Amino acid sequence: MNAVAGNAVLEVSGLEKHFGGIKAVRGVSFSVRKGEILGIIGPNGCGKSTLFNCILGQLAPSAGTVRLNGEDVTGLRPSDLNRRGVGRTFQLLQVFPDLTVRENLVLAGQEHHGTMMGRLFGPRDAGLSDAADRMIGFFKLDHLADAKAGGLSYGQQKLLDAAMAFMGGPQIVLLDEPAGGVNLTMLASLKDRLRAMNDELGATFVVIEHNMEFVMSLCTRVIVLAEGKVLAEGTPAEVRADPAVMEAYLGH
């Protein structure tokens, strides 16, 4: 057990990732407390997605550890990590276009309870459709529940993508640019729903975003990455006022 582990859901320390000569992530440490919305910002190619992929077992980190509720989960497979309660989205939209909205959510939730055998021989649904419908209601996708995901607008698909990450009752969710490419109207409802996720359901999550207004108004705390390192950390107001950040990121 770690000193900070008391209330840190996720704790990343000294994480590094090298691709040959490229050092994409160079010793990043941070922790996320329960009920927090942490923002991660930084210029293109500064290592944000690579950081997520190392935390989530998609890539093997070159060094460093990842702890979930104080337990070392470094290098676990993505599916194991997910079943232990870490949800995620990818930078590029990844829903299942041929499945309906409800089926996408059922799929996202089905592996979180019971055993493989139970899933084959047990009750077909086991409350999954109801859980999916609650998520559909929460994200206000009711009118689209039975529509194929591939037929939804881009913004609606991004909303579904995020909703899928919250299925199965995760302890923390990592969202990689949830607002990327989403139009203004949808952006408002996306932010509104994510905020409600946190306010009403106490969800903890980390958001990578380029949209400053989105990050600053949604997050409780922000980390600025530059060239694979943490450049600054603080409340949105503090980060905004930091001259180094101005220079490295906001200023250009």
Next chain:
Amino acid sequence: MNARTDFAAVGQGAPRRALSRIDPALVSIVLAAAILWFAPVGMGRYGTYVLTLWLVMAIAVMGLNLTLGVAGLKSLAQAAFMGIGAYTVGILTAKAGMSWYPAFAIATLATFAMGIVVGFPALRVRAHYLAFVTLAFTSLVWLVLRNEEWLTGGTFGLSNIPRPTLFGARLDDALSFHRFVVVVTMILTLAIWWLLRSPWGRAFLALRENPVRAASLGVDVRAYTLLAFAIGSAYGGMAGALYAPLVEFIDPSPFAISASFFLLLMVVAGGSGYLFGPFVGALLGVVLPEWLRFTGGLYLIIFAAIVLLLLIACPKGVLGLAEMLWARAARLVRRTP
């Protein structure tokens, strides 16, 4: 293979809707079995044999359809698993005097277990690498069947494979064995139908569509990949276990590499991923060669050419084509008041 077809069964996840009316696929399976039970009446020995052969091939294709069509794992080993099933039953019944039922169970378990082993390469690199490994496995099995004469009879094959008995009566005549195969086929089709409606079916589909996203949602890609491979292989084994007593004589030739390609073509031609695709594919695969018999050894090439043309016209196979035409007709009907 870009046929992103849904299993008609997959995604009827909400039992609220599923229970409110009986699944048409279920009705079709039982109805088709009833029709096939009586179909050979007046057909003669040979006609009945072809009909039975069609069902046996359909079982093998059904297995490959699960592995390839639903889970997206490109296997070229299905003929080998069919061969292992056929020889297991052939050796155990004809040589060791075992009854068909335990021999069938052993063939099923053996091919299931081998499916897990052969499926391992699928965990590393997908697609082409897997195709090569499974191809190598098929040639290895074929070589063993041909060379280990003490066990398999080599090129002379195994003869006098007995038919199973049922309630003490041997199913020696073509009609009663056909009916036996109809019942087994119905049970195996129902099992696949049932499997695909379960969360496993959804996980297999997710595996094919987007394994990375599936893993991020908790889908154990390793376990499901091996299971899709093993179950598909076991279907190949069970088809072989029925094939041996059907033809009563087996040699290695029907289980060579070309047969694996042929089975793959049947999956694609019938409609990759569709529940009933294998029956259409196997029908093409069993009946067309009969018609193309006059072309001699060219029938595989001609069959491949026909499949190619079919796929250019409709990448989703015969059932994909039917679905498209049906949707178009439905739209027309709706438009005319």
